[in-house]
Amino acid sequence: MSVRRAFIGVVTVLVVGSIGAGAFFLSRIDPNDYKPEIQAVVLKATGRALTLDGPLSVSLSLWPVITAEKVQLANLPGGSRSYMVRVNQFRAQLSLPALLWHRLEILNLSLTGPNILFEEVDHQPNWLFKAAQPAGASNMPAAATPPVKSSGGFSLRIRAVHIVNGMITFRLPAKTTVVGVKALDYSHSQDGGPVSIASTLVYSDFAPFTVAVHGTPTGGVSAPWKTRLDFAAFGATAKAAGTASLDGSFDATVQGQAPKLEALNALLPALGLPALHGLVFSTHVTNGPVRGDLPIIGQSSVRFGSADFTSVIPGLQFGAVSLAVDHAGGTAQVKAAGQYQTEPFTLAANLGMPADPNAANRLALHLTAQAFAQNRADLKLDGTLALTSLRFAGLDAATVLHMPALAKLRALVSPAVPDLTNITFSGNIALPAALTQIGLTKATLATSSGTLAGSATIGIGLPVRAQAQLQAQQLDVDALIKAFGLTSDSAAKPAPAAAASNGPLISDTALPWPLLRGPDIDLRAEVDRLTFLHQAWDHLSLGLRVKDGRLTLDPLRLGASPALATVTLNADATPAIPAVQFRLSAPALPLAFLTGRLGLPGPAAGNLALNTVVTAQGKSLHAMAGTLTGSLSARMGASSISNATLKLLAQASLDALHITVPAQGQTAIRCFALDGSFTKGIANFKTIALDSTYLQMAGDGQVNMGAETMALKLHPMARIVGSSVAVPVIVDGPWRTAKGTLQASVLDKVGLLLDGLFGGDTAKGCAAPPGSS
Incomplete structure (x- = not known):
């Protein structure tokens, strides 16, 4: 027998003997006597107190299994609750050989019914663990540190984790999310080696989705890790590759596809994702300045085949749409085609992208659009779009609109849309974040019936609200009345049937008094040359106020000084009569x-x-x-x-x-x-x-x-x-x-x-x- 073989034999006998002695020793002790030792090892490794309320048991094996119930790992002091992790049942398979090297190495850790909380406490993530400081130097309250015996210098290693029927709560500054864990497997086979996580998760009782993560460290545990993530849910898939740190920071390129994007509303209900089909995307994302914020979007490309926005705007549908972004904070180029109430349209836009989508941003917007196959309408917008956390926060844009025939909108908006022709609008449009009104400044509306200029504020929705100051050089009111489907002569000339009837000559039809109960209208108008009821009038000035059920015309003047006619009217619709x-x-x-x-x-x-x-x-x-x-x-x-x-x-x-x-x-x-x-x-x-x-x-x-x-x-x-x-x-x-x-x-x-x-x-x-x- 060679010396080498003899040496190996001696070492083997010593190791096996030690392990056997350890197994014999374990069979002769009560593990509950060593709860303080176990708690001390965990405290040293994580800086957190471990509570073992249930009994401990150990199986007899060279790789013994420790079973525990009612286990809790403490949260950071000042957290929203006292524990970070609570487990109904805990099973850990130990490595006896690792004990020779003063390591408490858990080969397999099985957790049943865990309740895990991830949150920030005083801007410190609770999922980052720090080894306990020497006695006398700890800043942990005394009540959070149970009395322990010497740990003997043991360190903790966990190689594999299996979780079933758990719950994870993410309580981050931006929002709180709760995810059910149907199954989760964690693997870290060697120190400094890769870590893999594969999970099947459930959100709000919807169908399960899967998330798999693989990471390889580039340095210590807190250093960035090379990561790969795979996500699948409701037919959508995404893959991300880049770097991520345990503190929540990340930098990755994400690629994915979603046959039906709206299905993901089960996971992201706050976003209200539209019915968008055939989505293919690629984007570079990094974390926001606050953990849990929306990610910062970098170089990206997005395209989809169709989208249905009828839930937001009835009748609005898109066909092919493409979007390209050059870099974070750069410009998004958008091209789209679609239809509204069966009428086709196309649009092209350049929109500034927010460098930080979680902040308030004012983004440059340049948009051109065309609508209708016949009598095409053209729209141009140049201005700024305000977003806060990617939500609409206002629009301020110089606008030019040309429509050959406004009646094209009757099928889209209302049959009451007037039959005006050769419409050109130019001016500045302002929309507030709440979308309660439309503001028009430096506005000019030219039609075949005349040209109006001025400013106005028009409320959106009911009750009707409007404030306007208008000027016009020439205005044909008769043509406007006809465009609205009325005739100025019909009101003055009684129909033959009415003349022959036995009813009153003065109409006893109720006037529309309820129309005054609700609107808030303030109108000021000046017209140099007015055509009304086939009569030309020089200079019209008008002050009209409707508020709280009262109409005031104060005054209406025809003609310059001296006035050809002056009319004042006060109508009160608030009383019963x-x-x-x-x-x-x-x-x-x-x-x-x-x-x-x-x-x-x-x-x-x-x-x-x-x-x-x-x-x-x-x-x-x-x-x-x-x-x-x-x-x-x-x-x-x-x-x-x-x-x-x-x-x-x-x-x-x-x-x-x-x-x-x-x-x-x-x-x-x-x-x-x-x-x-x-x-x-x-x-x-x-x-x-x-x-x-x-x-x-x-x-x-x-x-x-x-x-x-x-x-x-x-x-x-x-x-x-x-x-x-x-x-x-x-x-x-x-x-x-x-x-x-x-x-x-x-x-x-x-x-x-x-x-x-x-x-x-x-x-x-x-x-x-x-x-x-």
Whole structure:
């Protein structure tokens, strides 16, 4: 036998004998007597106290297995709970040979039902362990350090861990997450060697997902590790390769794919991932400045085949989309195509990327977009997009939009979208983080009907909120009304069916008073040249306020100094019966405008001076007419109306006097005057005067606005035996069927009433005709 073989034999006998002696020794002792020794070894290795509340047992073997129950490892002092790890059952297989080298080496550690907490305590991660300091130097509270016997200089090694039915809580500064552990296997076969972790995890009772990590140290335990991570969940897979440290810092390149990204909302519900399909991505990521923050995105590329955003914006879908980022804090180039409510669109954008996505960022945004296959619309945005932790925090951008026909939006937005054409908008748009309003500044809206410029703030959602200051050089309101599907003439001219009906002439349809209860609108407008109701007006100024159920028009002015017309209106919809105050001062209203609005035939020329101050109450125009209280005054000098209009207005008097007026031609008016007052819907006219080509008359009378009846005592001029005399004519009855008569019986019945009401037959306004009594 050689010396070498003899030496090996002796060593083998000594080792085996020592192990055998150790096994014999273990069989003769009670392991519970050595709890303090075990606790001391763990304390020295981790700096944390170990609590063993349950009994310990040891199997008889050269690789004995220690079993324990109710085991706890202490948390850092000041943590959210006293323990970091709590285990229902603990099984550890020891290496007896390692005891010869003063190492407590656990070959296999099995944990059943562990509850593990990862958190930061005073900015210190609790998963980083520090060896216990010598006696007298420890900063650990005395209560956290149990009394221990000498550990004999043993060190701790764990080679493999198997966990089943556990729970891990990540309580990090950014958020708290709880993950169930269905199974987890850890392997670290040798000191300074690689570490592998393979796990099957469960989040919020959804289907399990798998995470596998392999790391190789580049130095000590706290130094960066070369790492590889594999993730699989709900059909999505990702692979990461780079470096990571136990303190939570990392630097890695991640590649992955997700057939249906929305399935991952089970794991990341806070992100609200959209229904995005065919995702393929590659990105470089590093940790944020605070553990648990969103990662910092570096060089990246992303593409997907389709996405459905109908849950966010109904009808919005994307087709192919690509995104490329050059570096962290660089620029993302985006190209996309899609459709909204079946209408196609494309867009291209350059968007600044945040250097730290967890902070507040203002990012440069340049976007161009086109929509609609026919009558294409173009949009450009240049400005800044604000994000906080990758959530929308505001938009401020110069905007240019051109649309050949706004009606293309009816199928997308609302049938009420007006039929405006050649629309160009330019201005600055601002959206706040809460998306409660749209701010427009330095804005210009040009259409085929005119151009508006100014600023506005428009609320998003209900109730309606808007504030605007607008200016325009030319504005065709008639074209705007038509674009909204209305006609300016239809409101003034009664339909034939209505004229023949037995209902009231003044509409008794309820006005839309509820529309005033909710909106908050403040509108100021200046228009140099306005076309309204086929009449051109020079200079319009408007102040309109709607708030708390009240509408104030204060004032509306037509014409420069002096104003052609000034209107003030106060309407209060808050009481059960709405109330209105109305004031009109119009020194020179075009007569053609009035006859056109009243639906009277033929041309007209001249101006009418009109002044009125009235109040009324009611839910409809008819109800308000029956409560009118105030005054009315009208004056007109040299002017003309059509013969057809004269016959419509004075038919009763003309018939009574057998005055024939040709159907064609014009009637010259030399003077017209009307003065009256209203009291609860009863109009008392003390002056009714007319001097025209075919008819001269003066008179007075009474009109019941609610009942729509009249009783007028007029003095038309008639030729009797070659002389001009004023002949009393009584016009009375409902508005629809009023008739004029010279019958004495009527005079006897009605004349006394009229004389009593109006103080006799003296005409006021125009001069009384010669020979009148």
